[in-house]
Amino acid sequence: MFKLSDVFILLAVAVSFAVSGLLWFEGELMAGLFTAIWVPSILAFGIYFKLSSLNARGIQS
Numbered sequence: 001m002f003k004l005s006d007v008f009i010l011l012a013v014a015v016s017f018a019v020s021g022l023l024w025f026e027g028e029l030m031a032g033l034f035t036a037i038w039v040p041s042i043l044a045f046g047i048y049f050k051l052s053s054l055n056a057r058g059i060q061s
Helices: 004-025 029-036 038-056
Strands: none
Touching: 004 029, 004 038, 029 038
């Protein structure tokens, strides 16, 4: 179900979310917001690459 690349993408999202929260609660509000916008970007790239690999293998949705 989950490939290794999926695990790495979810790990990157979790690390970005944790760093964002850490920065926010330490008072670095702008840096926290900056790293918080990485989360949807990483997820979007992960979805794009997942769909690209499915399409390359000939799996149509």
